Amino acid sequence: DIVMTQSPDSLAVSLGERATINCKSSQSVLYRSNNKNYLAWYQQKPGQPPKLLIHWASARESGVPDRFSGSGSGTDFTLTISSLQAEDVAVYYCLQYYNNPWTFGQGTKVEIK
């Protein structure tokens, strides 16, 4: 199974500042035949199901604010919130959908400093 490891486990960022979350996979999730990284990012607020933010490592879902961006390839990925807003307080998860079983990172809790 591919192990997904996020860092940090939690972070506190001031409003308007940048938040950066890292995700590392135990093996590459880059599918060479289509040059796509099978890596997604989710946001989960308390009492709610996860919400898909980004797929293919960097493709933002429709309706997701452009302050959210994803980058990386192969085994190392980053989710960046360029200017943290109060409504971004949540737990963020990365997911690899390259191999079965699909596996999530352990989550990163983002709070306001």
Added chain:
Amino acid sequence: EVQLVESGGGLVQPGGSLRLSCAASGFTFSSYWMHWVRQVPGKGLVWVSSISGDGSRTRYVDSVKGRFTISRDTAKNTLYLQVDSLRVEDTALYYCARSLYDSGTYYPCDSWGQGTLVTVSS
């Protein structure tokens, strides 16, 4: 509007069984893979099982193989998860979710239900 509504959770003793359901609406059910993902309250997400749009292919995480069975009824637009031989560690909120599979390419889950809680305890 896409809607996924889970039901069937509850309190069950170790060794017991439940049948979870997920009623889907607002999209062409047979065009999507469907998944079950679980989450222990306060903990992380764990993918449990998935089934192809036509029901011919199924996948399971190792910890539930032989105990859980995923199925779907296209006529009823409903996804199921039969959970047998339940263990205390199966206690979790069970979400159903959909994902697209298009031209040989898998996509991640893009719509989720609110979940149904399964509690395994004596």
